Amino acid sequence: MYPTGHYGVALILAAPFAFFLGRKTGTVFSSFVLLTAVLPDLDKHLPVVTHHGVTHTFLFAVVAGIAVGAVGAAAFWAYVASSATSRWSNLTPKQVFTWATAGAFLGVASHVVADVLVLLPGTQPVSPFWPVFDRKLSVEVVPLGAPVRNAVLLVAGFVAQTLAFRYGPG
């Protein structure tokens, strides 16, 4: 799938969280999910892993989530420790860990889901549940060409986010 489609699915999955988090926090959270949604495709640039391999599994989503959460919490802790007056003083490193882990998990998981939904011609299907079971999954949700499907998902993502922003509690 193209990055556009990945952003679309990430926005769709982040929308319910954005709804409950409210406008400001919800926007920060959705942006974070967007950023992490492209992590699995770094496998294209790594010599040892195959594309659509281990980084395209829910297991990797959990591992990457915890790793990003730990790095985020450590960076936040260092930032708070080095600055006398923090405008983020209402946050604790534990909360940063929780949210960064949840956001990165959701971002990576959305990527895996998106690659199941739209498989680009000439690429291998992904095995999201590896190593529990190795079955390769692909679903043709929208029977249109890959560019159209990617665009449809991106538009759906923006619609979902707009609805969350418009009708969220605050």
Ligand SMILES: [Zn+2]
């Ligand atoms: Zn991918």
